[in-house]
Amino acid sequence: MWFEQVLFFIAAAGALTGALGVVLLQNPFYSVLSLVGHLLGLAVLFLLLHAEFLAAAQVVVYAGAVMVLYLFVVAYIGGADEPLRPESGGVAVFGPLFALAVAVELCIAFISSGLQALDTRGADLGPGFGSPGGIGELLLTDFLVPFEAASFLLLMAAVGAVVLARRRRGLEEVGTGKFSTRDDPPTETLEVRV
């Protein structure tokens, strides 16, 4: 249906723009916001693919929680304008090139693939496909182990975060002790003010 196609292209465009923005914008703050936009575009695409629960999770959890966390950290660290340095080595030149090569290869693979279903619009879907109930049922029956493993992983991440971020005695912290403000961070090793 044409409505679907239009929506697809709009969402795709949004996603792509967001992605490019993440990579190209210099201020990290703007990069984060650009990613949020990208995530929203992706949520629309999920909706188009009948993955409603996932779309909602994407918006609420990903764009809502994770990106907010990101913003907090960027605010703490301080965004700085980092100029794109062309002389930062061959990596910056060859990197995008090889990435493009991978993308092209993948496209070739998809287009010339013999997978018949790839050309169709997908299988017939029953009602409740992509609904929370459906996903929940799968999580608790077929995919119980990954579910539990994921929860374990979350626990580990939480513990890890606490360990990483705690203050250790003996180490001088920024904002305490000798340094008065955060506005003049150490400059001895850094050329780029972060």
Added chain:
Amino acid sequence: MNITWYLILSAFIFAIGAAGVMSRRNPLVVLLCLELMLNAGNLALVAFSRMHGGEAGQVFALIVMVIAACEVVIGLGIIVAMYRNRLPIDIDEMSELRG
């Protein structure tokens, strides 16, 4: 829309993410680009799930999201620790594992 479009889009988002990882020096932005790549994977998974008609792909994508969240947490924790110890926030400076 047939699925191929979604997959091509996902490939390009992945490529953009990869390019970003390799060309940016701020670790925060590198992490963001990693998120891009993970999202591209998610998109592909959901597209295939739609193609097959089973929800396994979506569950997989959900778990990927969980993992992405955990990874972000730890990554940001490291960056915060770097900042706290007054190390430069630049991944090119973190090269002590050089051989």
Added chain:
Amino acid sequence: MSATSYGWLVLAFPLAGMLIVSLGWRVLPGRLPGWIGTAAIGLAFLASIGALLDLLDHPEEERQLVDSAWTYAATADFSADLAILVDPLSVFMCLVVSGVSFLIHLYSVAYMSGDRGYARYFAYLNLFVFSMLLLVLAANFVILIIGWAFVGAASYLLISYWYRRETAVRAGIKAFVINVIGDAALVVAAFLILDKAGSLDFLGVFQSAGDDFTENEGTLVAICLLLLVGAFAKSAQLPLHTWLPDAMEGPTPVSALIHAATMVTAGVYLIARTHPLFELAPTAADVGAIVGTATILFAASVALAATDLKRVIAYSTISQIGYMVLGVSIAAYGAGLFHLMTHAFFKALLFMGAGSVIGAMAGVQDMDRMGGLRRAMPFTFVTFTVGALALAGFPLTAGFFSKDEVIAFALHRGGWFAILAIAGYLAAFLTAFYAFRMVFRVFFGEPVPEARELEAGHVAHGEPMNPMTREPEDSDVGFPAPEHHVAEQSWPMKAAMGPLALLSIVGGIVAIPGVTDTLEHFLEPSFQDSRFHDTAPTTGSEVWGLVAGGVIAIAAIALAWLVYVRRPGTAARIRERVPRLHRFLVNKWYFDELYEAMFVRPVSTIGAFSRRVIETEFVQGTIVGGATGIVRVGTSFARAIQTGYLRMYALFLLLGVAALTLYFLIASS
């Protein structure tokens, strides 16, 4: 039990003794290692007697018994066994070796007590006796060579027993190197024998010797000459004799056992055992006879001028073995072996007495500093004099009968052998002279301070020092013990020296010409294939020979009495008259210097050159450095990848993914 079972027991006891002492040295207290070692050899002696008795039960034609425990290698036409041969010759050697070793072990129990390495000493000593018995009981060349090598190793271990003394270590190395020359010659000879005769068993080779070899054939002469080289190296004959005087660095009982009574007789045993080959190659036998005689004279001359007590006895050993080599080379097997036996008795006795004297002198070995010890050490004086009488060939001692029998045989052979006989008589004169030179200088004359101390009842104590170089030492492990032992004060030493003195006097009984021929008769089965079997000298000529020998001995002793006791100072005057001759003799005819210039210095120059140029520059620099350099260059390429830059790693990751995807794309299309 059969004779061969006794033979295995003879080997087993010393081996067991060595294992017990060497494995249990930490837990065995005090002198127990010594008693264990002595008991082991005592049991071996009893087993030898058992073998003797059993052998005598066999009829005379069947007295060569072989027993094999294990086959090392068995191919179509050759087999090598771990086999022992029990026949009169080997039983005779076993009795002599184990008997004298037993007494020397007994002596050592007291002599070496207090030494920090006591258990190690007895382990080495038992190892030596085991090896020597293995050598004499061997039934083929393989076992013989094994025993030969072990004996050399044991000798090295015992010479450098006081391993922190540098002169001792150097002496041990010198002995070992010269012995290796003999070992190599022996192995080559064995190869040649295997090549020609197809077998290495004694009985097999000797029985077919007449068929395999023609008389005086080139290969056979070569074989016999190589065997002679081996014998000369082990028995310290000219020109491979230089190690024996230096070997006096070892403890005195070691000198008694190895370098007087047993190991140095291995060469004589070898020639006696391989006599069928020698009789087929008269050229080689003649060489043996000539070298033996030359050694007799050379060593006797040097012994005239030496001042270190043990070295005089060492040169005397070299000289007397010359007699034995002469004897077995001219086919006087019975006579040669008889002299071997009596020499073991009186030489061991002389060394034991010397040990007692050195103990009394608190470690000093220089005869110039000794004198008048006879009142302080009566027992040692008597036994030492008995040994010297036997050495000199004083009438009716054991040495009298044995030495003169060899010379009589030489005369009987006639021809140019008579020259050898005359040389033998001349050397006998010198022998008697220097033997009593020792006696008179050590025991007669004004008593030295150490003697006076001993008369008062306690042994003198001196600062520990190297007797040859006078370097100061300490008394910890690796150096001699601080206490010195004298025979008068320790019964094991007396118990060892007494029987030997007795044997030195009465040992001649077994072969008084015309009266008894026990020894000849006993050894006959081993030598009945000798072509000289029936050409013994007549009793009459033997008796004349004995008379001549006795007269010479008495004359020489009288001369020594004159020079050293009646008119002291005569020796000094003679020395002043012929200073160059004296120096020539004192420096042992400059053999050591000759070898130093001919062999030692070129080899060490090559060694230094090799180390400086080949080793350091070439091997270390080029090969080792080059190899590591190449690896380093190669790996530096790999190292370049490990930059530590995260982005570069990510790039490589992506590169890999791209390549893989490409591969799959291509593969599936």
